[in-house]
Amino acid sequence: MLIKYNHYNRYNSYKNYMSSINDFSGYQPTWCPGCGNWGIGSAVKTALVQLNLDPSSVAMVFGIGCSGNMNDFINTYGFHSLHGRAVPTAAGIKLANHKLPVIVVVGDGDCYGEGGNHFIHACRGNHDITVIVHDNRVYGLTTGQAAPTSQKGFKSKSTPDGIIEIPVNPLSLAIVSGATFVAQAFAGNAPQMTEIIKKAVEHEGFSVVNVIQPCVTFNKVNTYQYYLQRIYQIDKKHDVANQEEALKRALEVNQERFPLGIIYEQEKPAYHNQIPQLGSGKSLVEKDYFDNLSLLLKDFL
Amino acid sequence: MNKFNWKIGGEAGFGIATTGLVFSKIASRLGYQIFDYIEYPSLIRGGHNSYEVVVSDEEVFGLKHPIDYLICLNKDTFNFHKDRLHKDSFVVYDKDEFEIEENYKKVTVPFNKIIKDNQGQPVMKNTVALGASLALLGADLNVLNEIISERFDKKGETVINFNQRFAGEGYNYIKENYSSLIRPLLINKQASKKLVMTGNDAFALGSVIADCRMYAAYPMTPSSSVLHTLASWQKTTGMVVRHAEDEIAVINTALGASFAGVRAAVGTSGGGFALMVETVSLAGITETPVVIFISQRPGPATGMPTWTEQGDLLFTVHSGHGEFPKIVLAPGDQEEMIELTAKAFNLADIYQTPVFVLSDMYLSESHKTVSYDFISKFASVYRVNRGKISNLKSQISKPNLKTQNFLRYKITDDGVSERLIPGTKGFFYQANSYEHLEDGHTTESSFERNRQVEKRNRKTQSYLKQDFQMPRIYGDINKASVVFVSWGSTKGPILEAMNMLTAKGRRTALIHFNHIYPLDENKLTQLFIRKKRHILVENNSTGQFGRLLRQEAGINIIEKILKYDGRPFWPEEIVNKI
Numbered sequence: 001m002l003i004k005y006n007h008y009n010r011y012n013s014y015k016n017y018m019s020s021i022n023d024f025s026g027y028q029p030t031w032c033p034g035c036g037n038w039g040i041g042s043a044v045k046t047a048l049v050q051l052n053l054d055p056s057s058v059a060m061v062f063g064i065g066c067s068g069n070m071n072d073f074i075n076t077y078g079f080h081s082l083h084g085r086a087v088p089t090a091a092g093i094k095l096a097n098h099k100l101p102v103i104v105v106v107g108d109g110d111c112y113g114e115g116g117n118h119f120i121h122a123c124r125g126n127h128d129i130t131v132i133v134h135d136n137r138v139y140g141l142t143t144g145q146a147a148p149t150s151q152k153g154f155k156s157k158s159t160p161d162g163i164i165e166i167p168v169n170p171l172s173l174a175i176v177s178g179a180t181f182v183a184q185a186f187a188g189n190a191p192q193m194t195e196i197i198k199k200a201v202e203h204e205g206f207s208v209v210n211v212i213q214p215c216v217t218f219n220k221v222n223t224y225q226y227y228l229q230r231i232y233q234i235d236k237k238h239d240v241a242n243q244e245e246a247l248k249r250a251l252e253v254n255q256e257r258f259p260l261g262i263i264y265e266q267e268k269p270a271y272h273n274q275i276p277q278l279g280s281g282k283s284l285v286e287k288d289y290f291d292n293l294s295l296l297l298k299d300f301l
Numbered sequence: 302m303n304k305f306n307w308k309i310g311g312e313a314g315f316g317i318a319t320t321g322l323v324f325s326k327i328a329s330r331l332g333y334q335i336f337d338y339i340e341y342p343s344l345i346r347g348g349h350n351s352y353e354v355v356v357s358d359e360e361v362f363g364l365k366h367p368i369d370y371l372i373c374l375n376k377d378t379f380n381f382h383k384d385r386l387h388k389d390s391f392v393v394y395d396k397d398e399f400e401i402e403e404n405y406k407k408v409t410v411p412f413n414k415i416i417k418d419n420q421g422q423p424v425m426k427n428t429v430a431l432g433a434s435l436a437l438l439g440a441d442l443n444v445l446n447e448i449i450s451e452r453f454d455k456k457g458e459t460v461i462n463f464n465q466r467f468a469g470e471g472y473n474y475i476k477e478n479y480s481s482l483i484r485p486l487l488i489n490k491q492a493s494k495k496l497v498m499t500g501n502d503a504f505a506l507g508s509v510i511a512d513c514r515m516y517a518a519y520p521m522t523p524s525s526s527v528l529h530t531l532a533s534w535q536k537t538t539g540m541v542v543r544h545a546e547d548e549i550a551v552i553n554t555a556l557g558a559s560f561a562g563v564r565a566a567v568g569t570s571g572g573g574f575a576l577m578v579e580t581v582s583l584a585g586i587t588e589t590p591v592v593i594f595i596s597q598r599p600g601p602a603t604g605m606p607t608w609t610e611q612g613d614l615l616f617t618v619h620s621g622h623g624e625f626p627k628i629v630l631a632p633g634d635q636e637e638m639i640e641l642t643a644k645a646f647n648l649a650d651i652y653q654t655p656v657f658v659l660s661d662m663y664l665s666e667s668h669k670t671v672s673y674d675f676i677s678k679f680a681s682v683y684r685v686n687r688g689k690i691s692n693l694k695s696q697i698s699k700p701n702l703k704t705q706n707f708l709r710y711k712i713t714d715d716g717v718s719e720r721l722i723p724g725t726k727g728f729f730y731q732a733n734s735y736e737h738l739e740d741g742h743t744t745e746s747s748f749e750r751n752r753q754v755e756k757r758n759r760k761t762q763s764y765l766k767q768d769f770q771m772p773r774i775y776g777d778i779n780k781a782s783v784v785f786v787s788w789g790s791t792k793g794p795i796l797e798a799m800n801m802l803t804a805k806g807r808r809t810a811l812i813h814f815n816h817i818y819p820l821d822e823n824k825l826t827q828l829f830i831r832k833k834r835h836i837l838v839e840n841n842s843t844g845q846f847g848r849l850l851r852q853e854a855g856i857n858i859i860e861k862i863l864k865y866d867g868r869p870f871w872p873e874e875i876v877n878k879i
Contacts, residue, residue: 023704055729056704056729071733072743075706077723077724077729077730078729079557080732081556081583082579085580085583088549088553092557092560092561093557093561096514096541096561097561118546120546121546275541277536277539284515285563287514289685290538293509300497300498301329301330301494
């Protein structure tokens with residue numbers, strides 16, 4: 001079953017304003033020439049413009065790493081958090097103001113290594129946030145150590161004889177942990193990435209976009225050439241609501257085949273929609289002061 | 302003055318905690334003031350649990366070592382606590398289970414036979430014991446029956462009647478067999494409405510009064526009951542209470558919520574706080590308000606989870622990498638807990654930095670009488686002060702308006718910059734864990750670095766000027782020959798000890814700190830200028846507050862009474878050291 005997209009923008013409260021890429025453009029990026037982050041950065045901005053959002057109407061949370069450095073290159077309400085901690089920070093923002101779209105920008109070491117526990121539990125909770133993972137299978141900002149997504153045997157400064165562990169499979173991890181939107185994009189295909197990011201933000205629930213991305217400086221194995229030979233488009237017959245089919249796609253990574261597109265999507269109530277006290281139409285920021293203490297004090301009589 | 306204590310003990314899993322609390326509530330409903338204390342191992346079944354309640358006409362600040370009434374639901378209770386009995390102690394036990402040779406006021410109640418004859422569960426022994434206790438203390442049984450009705454309200458009349466039968470059996474057994482030992486200690490007095498609250502209850506209530514809207518925690522003894530209480534209230538209060546996957550997620554969720562504009566708090570104990578420390582530092586540099594409740598227990602590592610200690614003071618004061626301001630408060634009792642918790646939320650917003658409320662197992666889990674009027678009055682005078690929150694309104698009227706970068710970290714004289722609630726139209730900014738410019742963008746410039754460090758540091762001076770409170774002095778410090786110095790929960794046992802010393806003709810005073818860090822050196826030096834015998838009293842092994850006082854104010858207290866066996870102070874042991 002293919003989920004029909006509702007083109008009504010659920011965050012659109014700002015109809016008179018048409019934003020432009022320029023509005024979102026902050027400092028000139030410091031990423032290496034040829035780095036996949038450039039493509040991701042521009043896809044994120046394009047998606048925000050096309051979603052009719054503006055810098056005031058979105059909150060972004062950044063981890064620490066080359067990906068997280070996007071904080072300075074994009075103009076929105078932002079929280080540049082700690083390495084590994086962006087996901088719980090984002091969950092907190094969403095709980096406090098569920099009317100704001102919340103987008104997380106993290107790297108693979110950040111999200112699947114240091115923050116792995118948070119990632120699994122945020123999937124379980126189906127928090128209504130979009131996590132865009134820059135998956136370059138290496139630690140860039142700390143100069144090239146092996147990452148949780150590095151292929152077994154990957155040689156780096158921290159693993160001179162090759163990494164012993166097998167890689168994390170982000171897609172299957174997300175699917176079995178409870179994420180309700182799991183997609184994969186390629187940094188070299190910005191138009192498709194833009195479409196996927198838009199759908200991920202529109203999706204109500206925990207959405208993961210794993211962006212496979214070459215690191216031109218520190219990963220000489222998983223290059224543009226490597227990926228161009230191994231990526232493929234998921235065909236239209238794929239049933240995104242079928243968890244087993246989705247897992248089959250996700251596991252193709254074991255054969256070094258990388259599906260691009262939406263792999264899994266389910267409509268389930270998001271975390272904040274299951275909290276009765278948020279059901280009044282007011283967000284936590286807007287709620288009224290509670291002053292009927294006698295209701296509580298009876299417990300102590 | 303009418304003052305006595307009552308202690309019940311039994312195997313873990315036999316409802317000792319519930320029974321003790323019911324006794325405290327009965328005394329409170331009859332118009333008395335109480336202080337209670339629970340001891341239990343870190344087990345659900347099989348260990349020994351005990352609960353003691355001090356009851357008086359007047360305010361009770363702490364425990365009392367000699368036991369007046371010992372209710373033994375098993376033989377261990379007698380064995381473990383007999384060193385605290387005296388010849389006039391009442392000991393209630395079942396002689397079918399064990400016999401006592403020593404001379405006390407022995408009261409044998411056939412708990413097991415009563416249970417058997419009435420087809421009850423073994424756990425209902427505690428109801429029989431409560432009935433028997435009330436009879437011995439001259440109380441009316443109705444007050445217990447009333448509590449049983451409330452407790453089993455949802456289970457219906459049959460269950461209520463069944464439980465009340467066991468209360469009645471215990472009560473009548475005493476009336477029929479021990480009428481000569483009945484003392485009129487719990488007769489109904491007309492008094493103003495009183496509440497029975499733990500320190501954790503007081504924190505929970507203080508956070509509601511302060512309009513905290515998000516509480517996140519991971520269960521950890523002895524802080525967990527805050528999580529339970531706030532969770533049970535959330536549909537009433539509207540607060541969002543989240544039990545996250547670990548303490549790291551807990552504090553980062555709270556920070557996210559605070560950034561988004563709501564008051565947020567977390568609660569934990571030492572080990573859980575150790576996991577949060579990285580984010581304490583994040584709150585420091587992003588200048589995000591957060592209230593952190595720490596209920597201490599003996600460490601290191603897992604230590605003694607269900608016992609008490611004041612061992613994490615310096616850890617808290619020095620928590621977080623890098624240099625940034627923080628504020629540490631440590632209430633001395635339940636009322637101070639309500640006041641200082643509510644104040645902590647204001648301070649966090651005013652100074653945009655982490656504010657700590659330090660408790661310990663003894664304060665967190667002991668109940669003390671709090672008057673209903675005190676809470677109503679406090680709630681009516683308390684004002685939420687969100688500090689410098691920008692009153693910029695969303696600018697939606699102008700189409701094609703260029704959104705502006707709000708100066709979130711603007712340099713100011715008092716070190717505090719305006720906050721803007723994310724989502725306000727027409728603006729944007731980032732909270733940045735990197736060193737940043739006034740507008741939030743990352744910087745490594747030496748000029749900008751110095752400006753931001755100095756701006757943040759100025760918040761400490763602003764706090765000392767505007768909100769630091771000097772320690773409270775109990776007793777007449779000019780006439781006292783002995784001056785105790787303490788902080789947090791040791792206040793109660795010291796006040797009890799001072800009363801006992803006064804009775805012996807000794808003049809003492811107490812300097813009690815609850816605004817723990819930062820300390821104002823200039824003001825404090827004046828307080829310690831007198832030539833007195835100062836004695837530091839702390840529930841830890843190294844005199845951590847004494848070290849802080851020396852570090853921050855150059856005050857060195859030589860004489861110390863320290864205790865670190867996991868138990869709170871007995872007033873008697875303080876008296877004996879004077």
